[in-house]
Amino acid sequence: MSALPAGDGMRTPSAGEGMRALPVGDHALLVEVSSGDAAQALHAELLRRRGEGTLSVREIVPAARTVLLDGLDDPARLAERLPTWDIPPMPPRTDEAIEIPVRYDGPDLADVAALWGVPEHQVPEIHSAAEFRVAFCGFAPGFAYLTGLPSRYDVPRRATPRTTVPAGSVALAGPYTGVYPRSSPGGWQLIGTTDAVLWDHARVPAALLAPGALVRFVPARCS
Template sequence: MTGSATRPDVRVLPMGERALLVELADGAAAEALHAELLRRRAAGDLVVREIVPAARTVLLDGLDDPGRLAARLPSWDVPPLPPRTEDVLELPVRYDGPDLADVADAWGVPVREVPRIHAAAEFRVAFCGFAPGFGYLTGLQRLPDVPRRATPRTTVPAGSVALAGPYTGVYPRPSPGGWQLIGTTDAVLWDHTREPAALLSPGVRVRFVPEAR
């Protein structure tokens, strides 16, 4: 042992007999730990079936000895997220959503500013969920969270670019949904015959590029 201090901002919670839920102080710390876990798995130092990042946790499922990892993980030295190491995925978008005015209200800006602010941000897929290929994108800085719609829509079209809380997401297929719709993309978010099937996976950097009208 090197006497490395365990970090008080990391909580390792058992989740059944084969999984650990690691809770961190915030989303950035969760993304950094996720990157570290992927590094260790790629290096062969970690055997685990699923690594599932979320808002401020990372789930490790399918561990042979969760107790052993739980004892060690809090003392890991996890570097902060490295600066950009890969290309930014550009998603073409038409800012033609029906909820632009509601988002402008939430942000306290004129409606025409919403596309400008959104297209200027660089996003990162913090985690996926809800549906195959649905990413929760972070990257909107210093803006109030956007409330979900009081009544969810029964059908949101595939390709809808939407906001809720601090997140941006794109609906991979038609589904019910309560997020605020600000635009549309023709990008195919999910295609199980493609490799990779998901355009957006955790860690991918994304920019929305307005289409010329």
């Protein structure tokens, strides 16, 4: 391995290092990388290549540590080529963050404060100071897994999931923040509520948050 050029201290290794491409059936590949950041970088590179027409695939599904490519003509050939790709780390985004107004009034606010070891009023301050990115979507249409909080603020799921979590609940689990697009059962820690419409299939685009989007939570006054 060659030494980094002097004065290029910001340069990081290709996000593709340690990549594994696992075959999935006859027409898909599950590409596994070493971190969530690497998965987001790989996802961005896959979108770029699909956009320029050099990658033909029906679905590109990012997740926690993987990106699934479904609907490939020749997965084996792509699996051979992937390790040779130079995958740049995620560039700092210049586009505007999507702002989601939140009333920090969730029933688990005190529990989250205790897990974080901070007074309750600091939870909204810490949460709304972070810049989030949609790592991936899943669970329900429009449900985004957002990363951006430092890892010391990871929290476990609740020991007993709730049978009903109201639509618009802003919640934490593991390294993720999520917003429930509709009422559903759920085990995440609820810290607030928003009136933002996460999913509306009559709207274009239907999903407010798509993988790669930048997001900020803005404290709204309780009414």
